[in-house]
Amino acid sequence: MSVLYETLHRVVPPAARAVWRPRVRGLEHVPATGGVILASNHLSFADSVVIPIVVPRRVSFLAKSEYFTGAGVKGRVSKAWFEALGMLPIDRDDPRAALTSLEIARGVLDSGGAFGIYPEGTRSRDGRLYRGRTGVAELALGAGVPVVPVGLRGTEELQPVGARLPRVVPIEIAFGEPLDFRGAFDGVARGRARREATDAIMAAIAALSGQELAGVYNERPVG
Structure with missing residues (x-):
């Protein structure tokens, strides 16, 4: 764990909690x-900052590689900031991005770390909860680790698309009881096991977030 991370984690989370005063429930489940x-719904760019701020241990999320490759002073500051928050770079336009993401996540889990993931794949733009992609279950089943469902509320107003600075608005982070799939799908075809486990995770997230179910996959906007 880097000195920069340790320094920021002692300063930033308490300061952020003092400003935004998020309502946190179920943290004892982590x-x-x-x-x-940590499998969460996804409403805002700020979600990957909000969760690490309230969780006492380091949580790694994937972030666009552009945040780590900028030039000049601004680029170096951006790289240091995202690395200090535990973010890991991924080139989302790489044809192997999905496989690479799983490899990176598996490395974090195998080393005993906490990995944050959004099973919807991308941010919800209408507030509904979209169908989960099965990568989250592939990780849980392959690594043999529990999944803690997370329900975020209000973060879409924290930093809306186009807003340069975050706003002070009520937000809520709820953590559900861990879901442990070890041994739950013995003898079940891998594809079916992934789908059923993912659906169970999404149902737990929905119960925490209170969102309307979209019933379809969420696709990244073109362009």
């Missing part, structure tokens, strides 16, 4: 040690 997946 294990203090060991590999774990």
